[in-house]
Amino acid sequence: QSALTQPRSVSGSPGQSVTISCTGTSSDVGTSNSVSWYQQPPGKVPKLIIYDVNKRPSGVPDRFSGSKSANTASLTISGLQADDEADYYCCSHAVTYVIFGGGTKLTVL
Amino acid sequence: QLHLQESGPGLVKPSETLSLTCTVSGGSISSNTYYWAWIRQPPGQGLEWIGSIFHTGITFYKPSLKSRVIISVDTSRNQFSLNLISVTAADTAVYYCARELGGVIDWGYWGQGTLVAVSS
Numbered sequence: 001q002s003a004l005t006q007p008r009s010v011s012g013s014p015g016q017s018v019t020i021s022c023t024g025t026s027s028d029v030g031t032s033n034s035v036s037w038y039q040q041p042p043g044k045v046p047k048l049i050i051y052d053v054n055k056r057p058s059g060v061p062d063r064f065s066g067s068k069s070a071n072t073a074s075l076t077i078s079g080l081q082a083d084d085e086a087d088y089y090c091c092s093h094a095v096t097y098v099i100f101g102g103g104t105k106l107t108v109l
Numbered sequence: 110q111l112h113l114q115e116s117g118p119g120l121v122k123p124s125e126t127l128s129l130t131c132t133v134s135g136g137s138i139s140s141n142t143y144y145w146a147w148i149r150q151p152p153g154q155g156l157e158w159i160g161s162i163f164h165t166g167i168t169f170y171k172p173s174l175k176s177r178v179i180i181s182v183d184t185s186r187n188q189f190s191l192n193l194i195s196v197t198a199a200d201t202a203v204y205y206c207a208r209e210l211g212g213v214i215d216w217g218y219w220g221q222g223t224l225v226a227v228s229s
Binding site: 034040045048051052057089092093096098099100101102 | 221
């Protein structure tokens with residue numbers, strides 16, 4: 001069970017939108033409705049921002065949205081803000097185990 | 110407000126056992142809804158799920174770590190624990206305990222994390 005594949009880095013200017021992909025296999029992302037995303041600013045604890053593919057916990061702005069197609073899940077952040085700069089991790093359930101993506105560093109230019 | 114706090118040695122010698130405890134306050138570990146998890150992050154690297162436990166003792170482990178990991182729960186103390194045997198430098202990481210929000214792998218509650226270094 002290798003890590004889910006994410007781009008190492010993405011960037012965008014304030015106000016723009018960015019999308020981070022998370023590619024797995026038919027054994028995890030492809031068949032799971034339990035895909036979550038975490039935001040981790042430098043030196044901080046990870047924070048849940050998306051669960052069950054496209055649901056947001058209370059308090060997470062609707063600028064954050066999730067989706068899935070086949071073996072790839074995606075996180076879209078619209079209206080980029082400076083404090084969105086962080087590492088982002090996807091995570092998928094795979095029957096009897098859980099697998100994270102390698103992480104994507106988002107830089108707000 | 111649910112609070113999770115990791116505790117344990119910050120330094121472990123190679124080949125020895127890493128033992129950590131997560132103490133839960135503000136809620137019961139015996140809830141019939143949530144799994145509790147250990148997740149780690151080596152310095153400068155990504156997140157890695159180690160395993161999860163239900164209050165009844167049902168456990169799931171990362172397959173590549175399964176032979177070295179035991180996660181247990183003590184409902185009387187509202188704690189759950191991680192034991193990782195035969196550690197090497199590759200096990201050096203910040204170790205987090207976490208709880209699901211109410212679904213599956215939606216870890217909405219995290220401890221602050223504790224750095225464990227494996228070194229002689």
